Amino acid sequence: MASEFIRRRMTPLAAAAASLAFGAFVVAGPVPSARAHDGHGPESVADLAENLADAVVNISTAQTVQGRRSVPMPQVPDGSPFQEFFEEFFNRQQQDNDQPRRVQSLGSGFVIDGEEGIIITNNHVIEGADEVTANFNDGTKLVAEVLGTDEKTDLAVLKVTPESPLKAVSLGDSDAIRVGDWVMAIGNPFGLGGTVTVGIVSARNRDINSGPYDNFIQTDASINRGNSGGPLFDMNGNVVGINTAIISPSGGSIGIGFAIPAKTAMRVIDQLREFGETRRGWLGVRIQEVTDEIAESLGMDEAMGALVAGVTDDGPAAKAEIEAGDVILRFDGKEVEAMRELPRMVAETAIGKDVEVVVLRKGEEVTISVTLERLEENEPVNASATVEEEESEPAETSTVLGMTLAVLDDDLRAQFSIDADVTGVVITEVEAGSSAEEKRVQAGDVIKEVAQEPVETPADVEAQIKKLDEEGRRSALLLLANPTGDVRFVPVRIEEQ
Structure with missing residues (x-):
C-alpha cells in the first residue's frame, strides 16, 4: 500500500x-x-x-x-x-x-x-x-x-x-x-x-x-x-x-x-x-463504511453516511437510543458524505451541545437528539459483562450462502473460544469460493442479525435470506461478531435459493 x-x-x-x-x-x-497574477502562476x-x-x-x-x-x-x-x-x-x-x-x-x-x-x-x-x-x-x-x-x-x-x-x-x-x-x-x-x-x-x-x-x-x-x-x-x-x-x-x-x-x-x-x-466531542459509536453492497442491502439509492456497527454502553449515542445498524446520514445539519467525515465532525463539535442526528433505520429516516460528551483520549475499554448460562438447545444445523450454521451451544462455544456474552448463530464452516469467503467470513464468527433483524437459530437466518431473495435483494447484510465480541457488518451476495 x-x-x-x-x-x-x-x-x-x-x-x-x-x-x-x-x-x-x-x-x-x-x-x-x-x-497579482493572471492565473498562470506568479512571475515571482x-x-x-x-x-x-x-x-x-x-x-x-x-x-x-x-x-x-x-x-x-x-x-x-x-x-x-x-x-x-x-x-x-x-x-x-x-x-x-x-x-x-x-x-x-x-x-x-x-x-x-x-x-x-x-x-x-x-x-x-x-x-x-x-x-x-x-x-x-x-x-x-x-x-x-x-x-x-x-x-x-x-x-x-x-x-x-x-x-x-x-x-x-x-x-x-x-x-x-x-x-x-x-x-x-x-x-x-x-x-x-x-x-x-x-x-x-x-x-x-x-x-x-x-x-x-x-x-x-x-x-x-x-x-x-x-x-x-x-x-x-x-x-x-x-x-x-x-x-x-x-x-x-x-x-x-x-x-x-x-x-x-x-x-x-x-x-x-x-x-x-x-x-x-x-477537548473533543464524543458520540460513542463504532462505525464502518457504507459500501455499494451495503447500500443496496439496506435499500439506499447511493452509498453514503456512516454505518453504526456498535454503540458504547452508557455513551451519548446509547443514551439517545442510536442503534447498531443505523446509518448516520446527517450530523448537526451537515451531510455525512462518507464514514471518515463523521469522526472529524464530532470532534469539532462543542462538548455538551445538543446535536440533531438523522439516521436511516430500516428504510425510514429518524431524527435523534444527542448530547455530546467529552472524548477521553485514554478511555479504558469496559470489561465484558458475563451472562448466566442458558440450557443447551437441541442441535440444529443448515447451510445457506456457503455458510454452515449451527445453534451456539456450550460445545461450539468451547470449540471456537467464543466469549460467554456473544449470542446468535455460529458459523462452523465456510465454503471455498463463496461470497462469504470473499468477505472474509470465518468459522467461529457469529451471526447476530440478518437485514437488521435479530436471529437465534439457523432457521431464522434461512427465513430472513429467503425473504430478502423474494424482495429481489442482491445481498444480505449480516451483523457478525467475532469470538471476542467485536462486531462488524458484512454484505454477503445472495445466490439463487
Missing part, C-alpha cells in the same frame, strides 16, 4: 554540524500579499518569501537515549587463545554501549503570536525531546516550552520568551483554497535552513491512514525531511496548512506532500494554548 511509504518523521539526525537557522527576530507587522514570489521567512523558524531538539545492548560474545572453548581477546573486546564494547547518548534532530515551525511567542510545529518533531530550541534568522536561539501536543492531528504548540515581539503570520481559510491554486512552503529540509519551494494544491481532503481525523491538503511543492512543522502559504501570505508528511520510496520529495489544513489546526491550537490538551 502507498501508506507503507509515508514518511512522517522528516526531522533528520544532526550528528555533526548544526543546520542553518532562519526566521528573523523582529517587530511584528502585516505581511504584504504577492503581486520573491517579495512574498522575503517577508514571510522571518516568521518561520528552525526547531532543533535534543534527547538522552539509553545505550543499546551489544551483540553477545561468541562461545569459545575455555583456554582458547581467543578467549581473553574476545572477553576484553566485548566487555569494553558493552561499557561504551551502556552509556546514555545525546541525540539531536531538526524540524520546522512558525510564529503565530509575536507578542506571546507562540510557535506551531508537528508533534513528531518534538516528541520525546528533553530540550527544544527555536533558531531564528539573526542567529538568536530561544529555549522553547511545550504548551501542549496532540498525537491525533500531529500538532504541537511551543512558547518562547522574546525580548521584543516576533514577526508572526496568520492562519488562513484552508476551505477557500482550490485544487490548482498556487502555494508556497518554507522550511528546513535536510537541515539546510530556510528553503522556499512553490507548487500547487494537487488534491484536498486526502486520507493517508495516519489518524482518525485525516483530511490533508496534498501539494507538489517540494517537501522533504526537516520540513515537518513548517507552513504552507497561499499567495496572500496566510498559512493554509502545516507540512507534516510525504509519500516517498526514497525519503525525498517526489511531488506528493501533505499538510494539515489550517481549519483543522485552529481549534486544536486554541485548546492546546488554553488547556494544554485537546
